[in-house]
Amino acid sequence: MDEKVRIFAYLPSPRVWKSLITAKLGNVEVKVLGDKPKNLVDWLWDFDAKKLSNQDKDNLKHFERQGKRGFEGSLYKTDKFLKTQPFGTVPAGFNNDGSIGIFESNSIMRAVARNSTDATLYGDNDLYLQSRIDSFLDANLVFSREFQVYVLELKSLNDQFYDRMKAAYSFYMGGIENALSKDEFISGPHLTIADVSFACDVAQFLRERDRQVLIKEKGYDIVSKNFEEDFPRSCEHLLKLYKKDEFQEFMKGFLDGILS
Ligand SMILES: N[C@@H](CCC(=O)N[C@@H](CS)C(=O)NCC(=O)O)C(=O)O
Incomplete structure (x- = not known):
């Protein structure tokens, strides 16, 4: 199955479960990237999210931003991330090539449901x-x-x-x-x-x-x-x-x- 929706988030998270349960019910391929809440400070917040080394962090100072809601300290959010995710929050959803950002866990879940052939879900x-x-x-x-x-x-x-x-x-x-x-x-x-x-x-x-x-x-x-x-x-x-x-x-x- 092709990836229909990608989600970057801290895990586990009931906000992400909304999409994952819907994906199971509706047979939709969803890819999830992420880590424990405390580890997200060591991640690059991006469609191609990845774990950062200390050296990476030194090279990516320009992406360093202050957490606003639920996170204290620095987070590494790319410019592209903030363009597609204007509120800068997780879970952060995307279409399959990352060109469209979908935010708010209910809306990410809606995107999953819209990809399902089971119309009763939505x-x-x-x-x-x-x-x-x-x-x-x-x-x-x-x-x-x-x-x-x-x-x-x-x-x-x-x-x-x-x-x-x-x-x-x-x-x-x-x-x-x-x-x-x-x-x-x-x-x-x-x-x-x-x-x-x-x-x-x-x-x-x-x-x-x-x-x-x-x-x-x-x-x-x-x-x-x-x-x-x-x-x-x-x-x-x-x-x-x-x-x-x-x-x-x-x-x-x-x-x-x-x-x-
Ligand atoms: N209502 C939103 C809540 C999302 C939210 O507030 N996420 C917080 C973490 S709980 C966040 O990403 N904060 C980023 C920051 O502090 O910069 C949803 O359901 O997706």
């Missing part, structure tokens, strides 16, 4: 069904952006961050719970990328349960404390997706000890 070629899936993906991004800030700020948690996170969580999960009271999957009778995105981001969010000691120390309860009781359909749906082979291939063990 709205069955119906522009309104596709737009409905996009609606869920937008709602999902608002939620995931909120929890990105929450996780990055956990050590200095205050009422404002906590209340914002709680509100974003209740709003997103409330919508998903309603959707699942009507349909078997989030956006209708078939599994779509709205389900994939939900599973990856909510699973990652639930990992706040690993940090409960710190959250308690700051004087708060974990936001997802009553997830199972408050959002039973969503919980059941998450577990159903999680158990599927295509999800297990990447997510295996991720929710062990996290969900009851």
